Each structure stands twice: as structure tokens, then as C-alpha cells.
Amino acid sequence: MIPIDNFLVLSAILFSLGMYGVLARRNAVLILMSVELMLQAVVINFIAFAVYLSPDAFTGVIFAVFVIVIAAAEVGLALGIILRVFRNRQISNVDEADLMKW
Amino acid sequence: MILQIAGNVWADAAVRMLIVSLLVPVGVIMLTWVERKVIGRLQQRLGPMRVGPYGLLQGVADTIKLITKEDVRPNTADRWTFELAVFVIVVPVFMAAVALPFTADIFVRNMALGLFYILAVSGLGIVGFVMAGWGSDNKYALLGGVRAGAQLISYEIPLILAAVAVAMLGQSLNLYTLVALQDDTPFIAYQPLAFIIFAIAGLAELYRQPFDIPVAESEVVGGPSVEYSGIRWSMFQMAEFVSLVLISVLASLIFLGGWIWPFSADNAGWLQALLMAIKTTMFILFFMWMRATLPRLRIDQLMALCWQILLPFAFLQIIINGLVLVYDWPDYTLTILSGAAAIAMGTLVYQTARRTGVLYQAPGIAQRVGSVL
Amino acid sequence: MTYEEGFFYVIAAVTVIGALGVVTAKNVVHSALFLILALLGVAAVFILLASEFLAIVQVLVYGGAVTILILFAMMLTRARDVEGSLDGPQRPFAALAAITFMVTTILAVTKTEWRGETEEATVVDINQIGDALFTTWSVPFEIASLVLMVALIGAIILARGEEGE
């Protein structure tokens, strides 16, 4: 049986990679994808704790389901915002989207 | 009785999967021949005749030709996207084949969530088309790729909803259970509407006429596969034909009572195989018949059909099932309601197509031009 | 180490490679494809965690929908594959921060002694999920639907413009 630490370490690595992406990238879509990575790491943690530590396993699973759902919704919205910015400013780099209004 | 090929479970699965993957090329070769023959007859000519007796070796010859054909990659194509797209298109089909039983004995694995799994995995192939379209750096391919993406994802929703309707009747996602429940009545009798939706959506998932918009020869010349040559191109064909078989098998499992109906649950193995073969062939021939007969829809009509007609009616079917099951109404109410809904859908489509210009929405610039010119 | 661990390491390697690709690829579409790889790896990790349902959900939602969405958005914003235009000057600091975070978390995780750690992963059946979802968690379930609807409408408005033409 796999010790739980493996999963936690994996999720830590994923999370920090996503973090790097968020910090380093400039293209908004890429930043979004990095955020997705971080969320995945979180989900892994949820499941790991759920199936290893909690008596009623499915609570964590349901949490994971909700995380996935909300994440997906967030992707849709965020991409909508990015497209909106792109439409008005013809840019897709966050550095340039610095004005609060245009 | 379980046909255990190898002692170890994994070895058993491996051997079964190996058999499947050896059968796939043979089946595809035969299917190409069958399709050309059938379409030839529908067009009042004889298909292949001179390669082998009645052109039986046509598929073999094509395969040899294709495998000894140069594999060209455009200079400007994005190398890895272009070359990996083929894998992304073919592999999901294999993955889906794992959970799909043919008879009680002929299967790879019997998954608890088989139906759900197949629907989920078959969605992966869509990415391959977008990759192919984007990677080959060709306008036709790009148009075809995004068209394929839009069409396949859109029609996946009605497909899934129809499958949900079946799962509601069977209260299970296990294909064995679903088949076992149809020993006296196939599910098509309970919910014809779901069956029609499933058939249409399946046809669209296979991007064949009248839904062959991604690969339309007279518009985007062959769509995503336009830049592919030789065996790499034939992989597209293989994926298409295998998924044709998969959809047909799935439909005959969850709607036509699989290997049980109209006989008893414990009929002999050969009888089961025969039943499934007949039902599957029926579907395949039907798809070919449609292909030889119907023209192509336009992409906006395609989307309108999916989102404005199929989707609401799929929800309607789910609601009907829920009501009947929860309040434990007699079965024939289910049949009646679903049949009525199906007829309603048919008439709706008929009216829409008949009324002038309802399905035709000029994209807007037209009026301006009319005034200008 | 058991064979399961072997699988785990392979899958973890694939996932991490995918994640690395996402954050380092020079071409947006390439990093999107790497994202698919990482997400499928995570799905496999779910399998190792004996939660089949979640893995399939992962494949369905991320393998199919989200990736297509991201690919379309990318082709829409025409994010060109120009060298260096994807990463900002702040890259080294980002790397530093990420590495620090990773080290600390890994230390924390490995040092901790998890109490009540079961020997066997409890297998989650879809029926249990259904029961829980529609009894105990019915309110968040409904709220989720609201969130989805808001996301849908919001995305449409954003993409089409306020008056929606």
C-alpha cells in the first residue's frame, strides 16, 4: 500500500509548479492553466486525506467534485474576462492590462 | 461461466486486449471493403471487383499501398503536435474498447462504471482533431479542426444525456446489469426518444453524412486530415471505423437488449455472438445507408439541431423517466410519453425544415451587401 | 516497495513532467497539451487512491471540456509562440519562491506523523456518493448549479458584449 506521504509530496510539487507558473508567466491563459495545476494539487490532498484518514471517505470525494466543478466554472469565466480584455485592448498579456478602465 | 483465458487477472486482460488490438486492423480492412461495396450497390454500380474475388483483397491492397507511401510533413507544420495528433486520436478508441463487452464471454474487463467510463474516454479523441488541425498549419485543416471540436463536443451532451436516461432505467452504470435487465423488453421499447437522440448524436460523433461538416470534401478538403499522408492518414480512417463499431455495439447493448433479448439470459455463447453481430451489423449498415443518401447540413443548422432540439428533448426524456420511476407509474406510461415526445420532435424538425428560411439565418453582413451592390 | 508504488512513481513522474511542460513550454498550445498530460496523470493518481468515479469525472471534465475550451481561447487570442514573450522578467524570483514553498511543504509533510492512517484505502462507491450528495450535501449541490448558471451567463455576456448584440 502506498504511504500517504507520497501523494502529499506529489501535490506539493504540483502546487509549487503551478505557483511558479502563476508568478513567472505573463500570458493570461498560461497563468490560468497554472492555477488549474494548483487546484489539482489541492484536490489530490483532499482525496488523500479522505481515503486515508477519514472514516466516511466520500466526504472528501464530494469536496473534490465541488472543487472540480467550481474550477471549471472559474475557467469559463476567467477566459471570458481574458477574451473581453483582448477584444477591447487586443492584448493577452497581464502586464499590459494595467489600466482600471479604458 | 467465465472464460478465463489466463490465470492471472492482468495476464487475462492483457491477452484479451491483445486479441482486440489484433482484430482491429483486420476489422477495419474488412469494413472498408464492406462500405465500398454497400455504397456501390446503393449507387447502382459494383464496388471493388478486380482485386481478389469480388475485390475482397481491396482493403489489404490499400493497406499495403498506404504503408509503403511516403509520410510527408509540411515544412511549416508544428512537428510534435502534427505527429502526436494521430496517437491522441487512436488511443482513446482502444481505451474505450476495454469496458465494452460483446457477449457475456467476449469482453476485456467488466467495469462497475462501464457506461460512464466509455463516454468519458471517447471524449478524449476530440483533442486530437484540434491538434491535427492546428498542427498542420493549413487553413482547411484549421477550419476542419475547430469545426470538429465544436461539433463533437456539442453532440457529446445529447449522447451523455441519452445514456443517463438508460442508466436511470437500469439504476446502474454496469453494462452487464443494463443488458441483464433487458431480458424481456429492450430499453428501446421503454424510451424510443432516448434511442433516437442517441442514434443522431452517435452519427454526429462519427462525423459521417449528414454531419460530415468537419471533413467536408467540397468545403474544407478533408478537414483535419488534409495534410496527412500514407499510413498516418489511414489512422484517421481506422479511428473512424473503430468508433463506428463501438457506437454500434454500445447502442445495441443499451437499447436493443444486447446478447439477451429476445432470448433468455442464459442462451448459448454462439447464439449471443450471433445476436450481437446481427444487431451491430444492422447499425453499421444503417450508418452507411445514411452516408450514401443524405446531403450535408450547415454548421449553424448542426448546432441548432443539437442545442435547440436534441438537448431539450433529452432533458424531457430524463424528466419522464424520473417521474415514472419515482412515482412508480406503470411501464407503458413511459413508452407512451417517450413515444409522444419523439413524434413531437420529429414534427418539430419537419416543420422547421419546411418553413422558408427558418433554418437559414443569413449571418448579417448579407443585407448590407445587398444594399451596397 | 509494492508494485502499486511502482505505478505511483511512474504516474507521478508523468504528472510532474506534464506540469513542468505547462510552466516552461515556449508555445502556448504546447503547454495546453502538457496540461492535458498532467491532468490525466492526476486522474491516474485518483485511481491509485481508489476513487474511480472521481478519476472518470476528471477525464470527462478536464480531458474533454476544459482543454478544448483553453485551446479555443488560445487560438482566439492568437497568443503567438514568440520566444521569451511568455515569461516575464520576474522569472527567477518566481522560481525562488516556488522552490522555497516546495521544500517547506515537503519537509512538513514528511515530518508529520499522520494519526489514524488506515492501512487500506477505503473504496468509494458511486452509490455512496449519490446518497451523500443528494442528502447531506443537497444545499451546496443546488448552489453549484447556481454558480454554473452564473458562469454560463457571465461568460456569454463577457464574450458577446453587454448588449449581446
Place this chain on the structure above:
Amino acid sequence: MLASLVANGTITQIKDFAPVISDVFDDYIAVLIATILGFVLVGTALIGNLVLSPRQKTEHKGVTYECGMLTIGRSRAQVHFRYYLFAILFLIFDIEAVFLFPWAVSFVRLGEQAFWEMMVFIGILAFGLAYAWKKGVLRWR
């Protein structure tokens, strides 16, 4: 009939039809094997092609095909945003399917309440769909 069948647990006996103990892990080992085999099949075909096919580099062989003309402008152009809208719709309803599947297999056991919950859920999303419809998102213009 069906409902009663389900209610008095006939399903559980019917589950016995499943020949192989559906052990999650073994299932997905099979999936892994299938994936590998798929890659192997395609790979062998490509390698065979590599060995058997003649290779000839001519000047224009790699030119992008565009009806015998040279490409005008950039090929990897920008796709239209309508595709994106349909992707959004698909995403939303895909997630709905995620909830539908567990519901489908358990709502009879849970009775009316679960059923109506899902009806509300579908209703809310249907409102979203109706909004999209009204906005003309579904009409490709």
C-alpha cells in the same frame, strides 16, 4: 415494474451477472495495457512506414497544400469566438452530467426529494440555456 425491481433489490442479484470481480485497480491496469497497446499499434505502423516507404525530398514537397496555390498570409490564424461559446456551453452541461450520473443510479432509492432536487438543478441550468438561446448564442450569429 422497473422501479419495484430496483426497490426490492433485484438489482443486487442481477449484479452477479458481472463475471469478473470488478476490482477498480485491475480494471485500470487493463486500461493501461490498452493504452500501451494502442501506442504500440500506431507505432508499429509508423515504423513500418519508415522502413518501407521511399523518401524523396523535392523542393516544394513540404509546401502547405492550398489548392495548388501558395498560402496567402498566415495559416495558423485566429478561430472564431463562436466556437468558444459552444465550448463554454459544453463545459457547463458536461459538469451537469457529472452530477447526473450518480443521481441516475441512486435517485430511486432516495425517493422524491432527490428527484426534485435534480429537477431544480436542471431547471436552473435550463434557465441558463434559455438565456443563451435568447441571446442568440445558439444561432451562430
Place this chain on the structure above:
Amino acid sequence: MTDRPKIEVYEVKDDPQLSRSDIISPGLRREIKSLEPVPNDPSQGNAAYRQILPGIMQMPADWLIAWGRKSSLWPLTFGLACCAIEMISTFMARHDLDRFGIVPWPSPRQSDVMIVSGTVTKKMAPAVKLLYEQMPSPKWVISMGACATNGGPYTRYDRVLQGVDKIIPVDVYVPGCPPRPEALMDAFMALQRKIMEERGKIGKSA
């Protein structure tokens, strides 16, 4: 760098003339110079199995491959002039080329044989040449009709190419104006014979 889209289209749209030249003539300008003939290379490149396989096993392999090639010749759907009509009617139900395993494909990447069916004008010649070069080898060319062979009735007109073999190597010539469908089928059978005869050559370039 800011990723602003070049809106060249809109800018030039104000002046139709400009847009025309901008859109069409670059292609033309590049076409003109590419009219020198494609060298005829019967080996059609180099096949790896020539080096790998021992010579004794190459002959059956050759036979098998040549058989496969001759049994599924896929022409390019490519009609030029009047001859194209007879070509089409050869594909149609009455004389059904599908019997030979010959089905047309629209993209040169998937086709093996190009039927030059009709007059090749000097404006069309670069396109024909480009399409031929885009076809993956091995590939063959059938010159159908008098025009494609040597200008035919229009040979006295200077915009007409005096035979398509001026730009691409031709394997089979079919006389006639237009050739009967049977003549085209006969050409295909001649091509099949040729493939079987030359099976040793293909893939063995010096």
C-alpha cells in the same frame, strides 16, 4: 512585446485595387519562376528496406508492394477542361473505376496518380507542378487527351503549354479528344503493367 494583431486586411480594404494586388499577385509572382521541369526520377527516392532486407527477400517484398500499389491507385480529383467530363464519367456508375480500387481523393497528400485531364495553360502550369510535387512518392502521372499530351487543338496558341511533360514527368499518354472512358481505363491498366514491370526500380535511387 505587445501582441497586437496586424489589421492589414482592413487597411488595404479601403482601396480594392491595392487589396487585389496584395492578395493575389504575391502568389502569382512566386509562381512564375517555378516553371522549370521536375526531373524524372523513376526510383522516386530511397526506401530504407532496400538496405535492410537481404536481396533474396527483396523480390517477394517488391512483388507484394507493387501489387498493393497497382491495386489501389488513388487519383487526385483534378479536372482541367473538357477531358475532365470524360474522366468523371469514367468514375461513374457505367464504367466504374472503383472496380479497380481506384477512388479519387481531393488532397494531393493522399493520392498516388495525377490525371492531367485537359489543357494546361501557362497560368495553370505552376499549380499543376506544385500539386505534383506535393504528392508523396511513389506517384505517377497520366496525361489524358491531346491537350495534356502536346497541346492538341490549342497547340497553336501561345498561352497553352505544349504538353504537360514539359513540367512534370508523365508515365502514360492517352490519345483522343477526349479519350473514351475505356481509353482511360486502358491507360490505368497500362500504368498497372508499368508498375509491375518497374517494381525493382522504386526506392532504389543511386
Place this chain on the structure above:
Amino acid sequence: MATIDYTIPGERDLETVDIHVNVGPQHPATHGVFRMVLTVDGEVVTDVDPVIGYMHRGNEKLPENCDYRQVIGYHDRTDYLAQFNTEHCFVEAVEKLTGIVPTERSQYIRVILAELNRITSHLMFVGAFGTDLGVFGTSFMYAFRDREYVQEFFEEITGERMMYNYFRPGGVAWDVPENFTERCNQVVGQIKRGLEDLHGLLSNNEVVLARCRGLSRVTVDDAINWGLSGPLLRATGLAHDIRKTEPYSIYDRFDFDIPVGTEGDVLDRMMIRLEEMKQSVRIIEQALRDLPQGPTMAEGMKRILRVPEGEIYMRVESPRGEYGVYMVATGTDKPYRHKVRGASFCNLSALRAMSVGHYLADVVIILGSIDIVLCEVDR
């Protein structure tokens, strides 16, 4: 033609840079080697830039140093789907200039063959149009099945399947075989049976209706301004058919109807062609009924045909519309100037106006509905 302003507010939600897509010269949808550069915004075509001239092979210039008999061969190759109609136009022109009166029998033979040829041309259209619509070759197969019957019949008369070179100033080259009448009836019967198939396949199909109805409507005024002729013009509701308005050969002796459309859309164009085949069958039956005996070549023809000085513009109703020949003769045995008015060319000039602002898929079938013959466009 005025330029279109390309920034229409509200129609471009996200400013997309249009891509220019080459369609043709080698494309399954462009019949022949026609090329158009489509400016595509997503799926909508915002500009069409037709490029012709890929088939310009001197069909007008070469006849100017051929004698009048050799010119007939070149007219066959001008509109290679309606050879008999083109020959008819040319020989009528020569006869008008020289004052030769063709014999009765030859006139009837000419009309019968020309009408049969109209049928083959329309069959070709229906087949190609079905393929543009996306039928997997079936309509093509059925159409050509019947077309073959007619072509074999032509071969029995003239000896050629396509380039007949059969009409001559003053009559026809040689008399038709004895079993002409019964063979012709047989062929007509086969055509009637074949038309059933085509109607069943296309004319009532919901998909076809959904695709073609209301697509690229053209008003009568526009059609006249653009110089459309033939089925395109009749689809707009104007009953203009040269066989009726200025009957050229002996068309005034037959009674037949001119099918006219109401909408001027693509569906009407298709239906009109399907209907015209029926009318042609009517003409053929009447002509067969009173086909006179007698010589097929006018008396006293000089061995070398010299056309007296003069000029003439002769036009006939070819399947694609008005096919005209303008000829200047200077008393020698060769035309001094020889100009062809191709129907396809004039109809094609309306392509941009018809198809801008439609879907990519629709532009293809609009082009198909024009039914061009490239050798007639470029000549």
C-alpha cells in the same frame, strides 16, 4: 461596384482578423479550374475575389485562321457540356450570313439533338450540385447513369461521345441512322425514369430544403443589371428564354413552357433545371412526331464555303443561358473576327454580389448553382 465597409458594429463581437482562403484552382467544389480567394471571418465569407484565366486557350482567336468547317470543332470545345447548342449557334450564324436555308429534316434533327444535349448538361449540373451539397457521390452516379445513355445515343449518330462536330452550315454532316426514332424514344424513356430518382433524392429532401431555401435571393432588377441569363434569370421570375422570345431555329413550331421561379434562390435554380429537362423531353417528343424525311444538306453547297462580307451576332439559349457568336466575315473562307459570348462568364460575374456575407459552405453551393463551364468563361 462599391466597396463594402468591413467594420459593421455588432456583427464582429470579437474583432477577428479575416483569413484568406484559396478555393481552387484544384478544389472539388470549383467545377474546373476556377479560383476564388475567400476572405473568411470564422465561418462567414466577407469577400470573394474570383480569379479566372486558368483555362484561357484561345478559343476565340484560333478559329480566325480556321475555315468555317474547322471552327465547328472549336465551338464544341467552348462549352463542352452543350456542344450541340454551341454548334447550333455557329451554323445558324453562318447560314444567316450566307443565306443558306437548311433543310427541314436537318432542322428537326438539330433541335432534337440540342434538346437532348440540354438534358445531359442539366444532368451534369444536378450531379455536381448534389456533390456540392455533400451527397456522397450518389446524385452524380444517378445523373451520369442517364447521361451515359444519351451519350451512347449521340455516339450512334455522330460517332463521338462529346466533341460531335456534326452540324454543318446548311444541314447536318450526315443523316441519322434508320432506327433513330425508336432509339430516341427509348432514351427519352430512360431519362424520364432517371429523373424520378433524382427528384426522389434531392427535390424533396429536408436537408436540401434547409440548405438551399432562401439562399442568395436575387431580384429581377439585380439579375438584369448583372446581365444574368438562363436558369439564374428565370429563377428570379422573369420568363426570358430565347427559344421563345426570339425563336431562332424552328422553336416556334413547338409548344413548351418556360419554368420560372419565385424566390430567385438556389432552390429555384435547381428546380428550374430539373423542370427544364421535362420541357426538353416535351420538345423532343413533338419533334420526333413530325420529323420529316428528305435531304439533310441544302442543295448547291460550294465545296469551299465562302461567307460574303458582313457581320452578325447570333444567340441561342444554351443550358447555361444566352450563348452568342459575333462574327465578321470578309468574303474569304475564314471568319475575320470571331467572338463568343459565354453565358457562364456573365453569370459568374455576379458571384461576389451573390455570395458575400454567406457561410463558407453556402458559397460553395452558390457557385455550384451558377453552373459554370470554365472553358466558356475563359475561352
Place this chain on the structure above:
Amino acid sequence: MLGILKAMGTTVRAAMRRPVTVQYPTEKKVLPHRSRGLPVLLWDFDKDEPFCTGCQVCARYCPVDCMTVTMKDNPKKATGKSSRKKIVDDFFIDYARCMRCDICVEVCNFDAIVMNNTWEGVELSRYDRQDLVMDLDTLLKQSHTGQLKDPFREPMGVAHSGWSPKSEEEDAEAAAAAKPPGEGGEG
């Protein structure tokens, strides 16, 4: 839906009928008597020489000038076996350029050339375009060996283009009028 059903019914009915295909290489349809293959010369059996006198009228009238004819004094005339003063010496037809217009047959005053109405006139695919230039022997072979059963000579000879009793001045006129039109492209 009804229309779609109708269409599907149509295809099925077509599938029920016999296929119209003629399997060409094995079964060939009979060519009509008037079928125009490519021009061949006729052999005069009782004189045992070709009909052709090499008068070159056909070469002059050929629209694409794909014929080359030379004439010589007939040796048989001296021996009195034949009445022909002149006889064809050499005769080439470039089948690759012939447009099968039948004019040469019409204008020939000696009924010496006809269009080949057998399958040999159709199956002429060659690997080299030079092989399509036929010389005298090849052109005569068909009729000499008697494979060319009954070639089609239109009943009125060339009357349809105004055949009046032949006279010297008209011939001269013809010769004057019908110069080889234009310069040939490439031979």
C-alpha cells in the same frame, strides 16, 4: 422527415436494380458502326495498294495539322497493274494531337482514310509520346489484315460540305484556299 425517408427509399430501390456497370476489360460494349476512333488508311485489295494517293488534301484541312503526307509516282502504274498515277510515299499521323474531328475523312477524294471504329482505335495508351506518331504501315495494318471489317463512310461522301463534280480548277482553288493554317507549335 418524409423527404429524407423518400430519399432513402430511392437509394434502396436503386440498390435493388441491376448495376449498370459494364466490366470493361472482360466485357466490352459493341462500338456503334459510326464510332470515331482515330483515323486509319484503307487498303485497296484488288489493286493491292493503298487507296491513298498522297494528294495531301486531308493534311491541308486538318485543323491541328497533325498529318504529314508525301506522294510518289506509282511504280504499279508503269506495269499497268494500277490506274493510279501517284501513290502515297509516306504518311504520318500524330495520334497524340488528332482531335478526331473527322474532317480528313470528309475531304478525302479517294475514300482512302476512315475513322477506326474498332477497339484498336481506342486502346492506344503509350508510355512514350513518340510512339503515338503512326507511320504508313501502322496506319494501313488494320485494313490490310482485314481487322477493319466495315469502316463507316458517310453515305454522301463529302457531299455535305458541297461535293460538286470534281474539276481541276476547283482543286486548284481548294489548294489555294486551304493553306495550312498558322505555324505549328512543336512537332
